[in-house]
Amino acid sequence: MLMTARERLAREIKALAEKHGHARAALIPIVQEIKHKYRKVDDFAMQVIADQLGIHPVEVYSVVSFYAFLGSQASGKFIIRLCRTISCDMQGKERVMRQMENDLGIKFGETTSDGKFSLEWANCMGMCDQGPAMLVNEKIYTHVTPEKVHEILEECRRSFGVHATEQKEVYLV
């Protein structure tokens, strides 16, 4: 029997709750894993998580909306977050930003039409001595220059090709 996406998600969350425990403290690790895998935490996932932890869905929503990385709506395969705080600003984040917007043809806060890239602002990443700093998904890049931007984007595109040819999973019960 084929499972619906919802059933699969619910089962996954249940497994995560087993792994992290059913206490309130397990909320963030579970949400992080779901966010990592699906790049979003949707209504249904929040309600299942709440159910598993014995809390209310609105509390999950509250936490998700509090943390920028959890609540972000960016849906691209690669979420690029450029630091906008003062040291990176003084070290030329403005030029990096322009280069990236030109290369991708989108503004910050948007996602490319092919769904590959999202641009977002971030605040300090603790790399103030090596600015401008930038995150691509979980990978950090420092001393970013407009020249490097092209390289980084190309690297992303290449690695995306690998993902694209990966065999599609079929979920069976």
Added chain:
Amino acid sequence: MSHTTILDTGSRAPKSQQSLSVPRSGSDEAIGGTVTASINGQDVKVPLGTTILAAAQKVGIRIPTLCHHPDLCVAGVCRVCVVEVEGQRTLQAACAFPITSPIKVLTHTQKVRQTRRHVIDLLLSEHYGECYACGRNNNCELQSLAKEYGVDFFRFGHPDKPKFEIDRSSYSVIRDNDKCVLCRRCVRTCIDLQEVGTIEVAGRSDKSYITTFKDKPLGEVVCINCGQCINRCPTGALRANDPTDEVWAAIDDPRKHVVIQTAPSPRAAIGECFGLPPGEPLTFELNTALRLCGFDRIFDTNFTADLTIIEEGTELILRLYKALVAKDPDIALPQFTSCSPGWVKYLEHFYAQYIPNLSSAKSPQQMFGAVIKTYYAEKHGIDPKDIVTVALMPCSAKKFECNRSEMDDSGFKDVDYGLTTRELAKMISEAGLELPKLPKSDFDAPFGTATGSGVIFGATGGVMEAALRTVIELVTGAKVENLFEKANIIPVRGFEGVKYVELPITQVGPVPDILKHLVPDWEWLKGATLKVAVAHGTANARKVMEDIKAGGKFSQCHFIEFMGCPGGCIGGGGQPIPTSPEIRSARAKAIYAEDAGYEVRKSHENPDVVTIYKEFLTDGPCGHKSHKLLHTRYVARGKYIE
């Protein structure tokens, strides 16, 4: 007979915040039990862990508060209560600072006063709206603070246009986030006190706001409409859906016959809106006021409260009979009361599998609506379509209840409008009446006679007490007074979260006429023990339900009374603001005093109830006609939101 109580445990708040007072060991003098604090130079000895706020109260120093509420856990978010504590670098929030060692506190220095003023100025810089266009004008904690601290201009500006849309999607509660000061009282009420979890804070920092799950309209999420958040909101951000304009329009329409029923709880509390201390019932003054306002008939909800007892009690007896004698395995026991619409919706959302346990009897409000538009209309030759029934209730959930699609058994909308205590007080003031000074007058016939049993519906344990008075007499044939002094069933009274009582049935009497067609005799009950329980506030209801789910002692009960609001109806979401444990117990006292003053104190002895079974509901309690008019059905709603 035995009764036990369950201690209140388990809360969302971290341990450090749950209870700031360490367990008291009997006397304050116990070793290590007390600490001396100096507040503005006055020494005060308090139990270890007492907050500065409470210690200051003890020596008569009032520290202003906003986010603090006696019913809720500590938040410490508004910073209005800051004080200087010697040795601390910064000002400390008095409501969240437990005294654990001898300290020196200054509560009203120049620095403190200026800080408080700035805090208030900052709150006002985000508070959109004008006081004279607000329902909480003159009863607003932010307004009083601004007055107290002499705010005469907006130091940090004042918003000139709204940031949020007003959410009017719920039948009961209206949310206006522009008036919100983010004190989180509603959040703590909804999540900790009631454990419903409808609203929380979303976002972060200056972008945070109170919202529902995924910012959905309140009418579409899991909300039981209990209105406890309204009672605890310091400003006008939460209010009840006010139908007074429609009610005035009906009164002014000469073709309409406007009938109002008044419930006992609002009568015990409405005086507070007119400056009286809590606990002074104005039942008969209110009748005069309502007549002067232009209502055509004034009836006492107690009449249908008595009717509810007969119907619900009969239903219980039938269930017990089927379960014990006929051994029918499909009979759902324990039976749950269904008079609290907040509780009913809570069950429909969170424990839908227990809907068969819910008594099918309607709440007194809805029974009244159905009776007025059928029996009363028939008897007095009034076309039911010209009748407008209004219900004065202590409750915001009743507004939702009267709009439920099931509630049209009379062929019309059974109850047209639900008014809260606050709204009626407003109407009375609008009519230029000074309620406490009005002469007394009586209810109208034919539903004017009430019993003490109906009155105590308003307090937690009241429905149970009323039901026991009737059931005991009907089954044993003996007077309740022989078992309990003055028919006061004390074990089911009081404000403990959950009460549990066992009543052995040692003797049985003859079956009274009213039940003769349903059970042949009472022999099957002889020697049995009736187990009942009472829970108030949905957090306590949840404890009982979880126990039943786990097959604990409450699953062995026969009858359980649930009330959606802490304290029962007297603490309802439509009652005057503010609320606190003291205010609620004063109102409860008023209700029990009123009960003691009634001549007839048992539902089945109410002459009007006897008449209606003779004239109208001729096939008796739980008969065909009463099933059509006085009973209802429920909807399994579930807690998942699409």
